[in-house]
Amino acid sequence: MNYRRSYFIVTCIAFGFAFLYVPILSMVVFSFNASKLVTVWDSANSPTLKWYYLLVHNEEILDAAWISLKVAVINASGSVILGTLAGFGLARFTKFRGRFTLNAMTTAPLVMPEVITGLSLLLLFVALEQTIGWPAGRGITTMTIGHMTFSMAYVTVVVQSRLASFDSALEEAAMDLGARPLKVFFVITLPIIFPAVLSGWLLAFTLSWDDLVISSFTSGPGSSTLPMVVFSKVRLGVSPEINVLATLTISVVTLMIIGVSLWMARTSRLEKASA
Amino acid sequence: MALPYLWLLLFFVVPFVIVLKISFSDIDLAIPPYKPLIEWIGKNSLAIKLNFNNYAFLFTDSLYLNALLNSIKVAFISTVLCLLIGYPMAYGIARSTASTRNVLLLLVILPFWTSLLLRVYAWIGLLKANGVINNLLIWSGAIHEPLNMLYTPFAMYVGIVYSYLPFMILPLYANLEKMDWTLLEAAEDLGCRPSQAFFKITLPLSRNGMLAGSMLVFIPAVGEFVIPALLGGPNALMIGRVLWDEFFSNRAWPVASAVAILLLAILVPFMMWYQSVQARESAGAR
Numbered sequence: 001m002n003y004r005r006s007y008f009i010v011t012c013i014a015f016g017f018a019f020l021y022v023p024i025l026s027m028v029v030f031s032f033n034a035s036k037l038v039t040v041w042d043s044a045n046s047p048t049l050k051w052y053y054l055l056v057h058n059e060e061i062l063d064a065a066w067i068s069l070k071v072a073v074i075n076a077s078g079s080v081i082l083g084t085l086a087g088f089g090l091a092r093f094t095k096f097r098g099r100f101t102l103n104a105m106t107t108a109p110l111v112m113p114e115v116i117t118g119l120s121l122l123l124l125f126v127a128l129e130q131t132i133g134w135p136a137g138r139g140i141t142t143m144t145i146g147h148m149t150f151s152m153a154y155v156t157v158v159v160q161s162r163l164a165s166f167d168s169a170l171e172e173a174a175m176d177l178g179a180r181p182l183k184v185f186f187v188i189t190l191p192i193i194f195p196a197v198l199s200g201w202l203l204a205f206t207l208s209w210d211d212l213v214i215s216s217f218t219s220g221p222g223s224s225t226l227p228m229v230v231f232s233k234v235r236l237g238v239s240p241e242i243n244v245l246a247t248l249t250i251s252v253v254t255l256m257i258i259g260v261s262l263w264m265a266r267t268s269r270l271e272k273a274s275a
Numbered sequence: 276m277a278l279p280y281l282w283l284l285l286f287f288v289v290p291f292v293i294v295l296k297i298s299f300s301d302i303d304l305a306i307p308p309y310k311p312l313i314e315w316i317g318k319n320s321l322a323i324k325l326n327f328n329n330y331a332f333l334f335t336d337s338l339y340l341n342a343l344l345n346s347i348k349v350a351f352i353s354t355v356l357c358l359l360i361g362y363p364m365a366y367g368i369a370r371s372t373a374s375t376r377n378v379l380l381l382l383v384i385l386p387f388w389t390s391l392l393l394r395v396y397a398w399i400g401l402l403k404a405n406g407v408i409n410n411l412l413i414w415s416g417a418i419h420e421p422l423n424m425l426y427t428p429f430a431m432y433v434g435i436v437y438s439y440l441p442f443m444i445l446p447l448y449a450n451l452e453k454m455d456w457t458l459l460e461a462a463e464d465l466g467c468r469p470s471q472a473f474f475k476i477t478l479p480l481s482r483n484g485m486l487a488g489s490m491l492v493f494i495p496a497v498g499e500f501v502i503p504a505l506l507g508g509p510n511a512l513m514i515g516r517v518l519w520d521e522f523f524s525n526r527a528w529p530v531a532s533a534v535a536i537l538l539l540a541i542l543v544p545f546m547m548w549y550q551s552v553q554a555r556e557s558a559g560a561r
Contacts, residue, residue: 009370012363013379019360020386020440023397026407030400039406086279098280105283107550111491113498113542115515116535119522120290123532126307127293149286152279164557210390213500217522227392234396234505238403246393253388261381 031243038238051240068226075147076205083155091163109153118217121146138220146218147208155200162196298532299325308526329533346514350496353435357492361443369451387441426508434502443488450484483556490549
């Protein structure tokens with residue numbers, strides 16, 4: 001490729017990444033700061049793990065994290081089932097009744113402002129409770145349903161694009177050899193789309209773990225999630241414990257992303273080698 | 276397929292019908308705080324009462340229209356800024372060697388996986404009066420008094436551009452990656468200057484990528500709540516925040532519903548546009 005490295009582009013990339021990463025790194029650095037003022041470095045007593053100790057003994061944050069974890073795991077598992085079915089349907093069946101609607105319904109949640117989705121879900125739950133008595137009150141169940149509705153849209157997109165890059169010859173061959181559709185799906189299709197399903201699960205987990213707006217609308221008393229607790233704290237300004245929480249989040253995400261991408265690079269090399 | 280279809284129908288489409296219904300009800304001091312639309316009155320008569328007051332209220336009190344216009348302005352400017360910053364980055368990533376490209380892409384995706392709330396929070400620490408930026412500037416002698424940055428429109432723009440930048444870069448990259456760069460070589464062989472070739476070939480060919488990225492930034496940014504609430508200060512008038520306050524602070528559910536319907540009416544054409552761009556893009560890929 002005859003492409004001259006342009007200084008303009010290199011500078012843009014450097015500044016762009018600095019813009020993306022300076023805030024993240026600043027939270028990591030100041031999580032070790034002893035001062036309660038957070039951003040004023042107390043060089044006499046820092047670095048310290050004081051706030052780490054306080055965070056892991058903070059009952060309010062631990063309780064909220066436990067609720068968030070439960071919602072995120074159920075949400076991710078449910079979204080993967082619904083999203084895989086929808087993505088498979090959209091990628092493999094180009095003509096069926098309701099395809100247009102299904103496509104529209106899986107694209108819209110990606111861009112829909114969360115305040116609208118949250119408000120509409122809450123009003124649905126209230127109306128359902130009035131007419132059929134379910135769900136009685138709001139809490140983990142209603143939050144999970146709300147999260148699944150937008151998470152499955154992301155899973156659908158990931159699965160659909162993975163299937164679009166694979167032609168259906170393998171599936172057709174298996175079908176010609178007499179395999180039943182359900183067997184073809186589990187023996188051929190599922191292994192092919194497994195990387196997409198896995199990243200869909202992780203994506204759905206993260207979306208739910210981070211969500212503030214839809215949780216706030218659909219949660220009930222006593223079911224505050226981690227983002228809801230964080231939001232009420234940071235509304236009052238910076239807090240050293242939140243910096244610690246951010247540092248822990250960033251570490252876990254970084255390790256996970258690197259692990260998954262190494263694993264995927266290996267799988268795609270194997271795929272290319274066997275093709 | 277029927278399962279996701281029914282799920283989305285019940286939990287995504289039906290709720291909007293209910294929002295529409297409640298936007299026409301009266302406010303009531305009860306739980307839930309609105310009156311039913313349909314009532315049996317007397318023996319065999321059914322009364323349906325549509326109350327347009329909530330909408331009339333939105334258009335008489337200038338707060339709502341101002342918030343809506345301001346949200347559209349903020350979202351539009353943020354989209355343009357994301358495009359200006361994101362385009363050179365996506366272009367550079369698409370034209371780098373395969374191994375660098377993977378690392379750079381990973382670096383774009385990583386912040387996207389980290390909590391949005393925490394990343395917005397990071398800017399409070401950077402921008403506040405005794406925050407990192409002010410401390411650095413005072414220490415270097417550039418200023419003597421701390422600059423007032425937090426809780427201003429400036430802080431809100433920084434937060435929105437920062438949070439939505441990956442949503443601009445990724446679709447742009449996906450589009451530029453498929454570009455046939457030999458077209459540029461051909462143009463240069465025929466005597467085109469590199470800048471001319473860029474504006475005549477690369478830019479028009481990446482139109483769908485630019486549109487998709489812009490929609491992914493613009494549509495959610497119009498209704499953004501978290502960023503204006505944390506960085507914008509009390510005067511940051513955004514429609515998502517107005518809806519939130521009507522709902523949580525004033526318990527005016529019908530008014531909040533009317534705001535949601537109005538916002539939706541403005542955003543639906545953009546969503547349809549986005550979907551048609553996506554359809555064109557995937558049709559072009561095959």
